[in-house]
Amino acid sequence: MAARRDPDELVDPLEGAIGYEFRRAAAATILALEAAFAPLGLRPVEAVILRFVDANPGCNQAAISRALGVTRTNMVPFVGRLVGEGLIERQASDGRTHALFLTGQGREVCGRLAQIAQAQDERFFGAFDEATRRMLARAFRRMREEAGTSPRA
Amino acid sequence: MAARRDPDELVDPLEGAIGYEFRRAAAATILALEAAFAPLGLRPVEAVILRFVDANPGCNQAAISRALGVTRTNMVPFVGRLVGEGLIERQASDGRTHALFLTGQGREVCGRLAQIAQAQDERFFGAFDEATRRMLARAFRRMREEAGTSPRA
DNA sequence: TATTGTTATACTCTATAACTATA
């Protein structure tokens, strides 16, 4: 007996195409991460910046912008929001540079952030055993490096 | 001997975190795909829409919007551009619905598009053998379904 | 000269509300 198809449900010509499934899965997990971070009033980018400041106390925002592939220009509103919410603070260091540090509240939020991110990783990658997860994480890192050698880099 | 670290190069506290590597790899492959499609004057979303029309001749744009998770509203400029470039055409069908079809040029572009997408898949996922790629594609699809059961769905 | 932080600006994508024509 042939399966009936909802007339609304289209044939997906890209079903099973690995790059397509990869990109759509990533988009879905980003939406889920935004929802998970929303109670903290943070977006994923701001969360990553917070964790970079935590791991690199005293760094400046230009260094973070290079690490994340965000322009210096577009860092301004991100860092401004984090400062405005009292999560990080700027200290004059160089005359043209601000050294960034987490505040006490920033450290607390950063801890909660890390837990949420870890729970999301468990939610979406929990089906893989640890060895597979390490293999995939390395493969994803290599993909990023491979893309970095593209004409755009 | 301890490795010297570029003072500009920050410690990445999320290196090896699978969800983070996953999202950044996806962002990098999307940029690469945009660059690869640029000579055709198409963006990745428009390319997917073209392939949906190819696989579902006569469908309407609301059905595509549901399949892709794009609002009907935001389909308007995408479909408008594809029509404007002579790649798809609208035929009155329902009175309130337009049936979409590829033009001859649309079929040609669609074929080149598919080749480019396949080359990108090979570029980024070529290191995996076929069985692993099938396993991953299914895992990515499951991740999308899992995310779909989130509060946002 | 090069770098940091910034403003201004433009373009795209995304999200919501509302309108029309039709079913």
Next chain:
DNA sequence: TATAGTTATAGAGTATAACAATA
């Protein structure tokens, strides 16, 4: 009452150019 397509609009992300202060 629900659906298809559309317009208007607001918000966020992203991109380039330019400037002041500093190294």
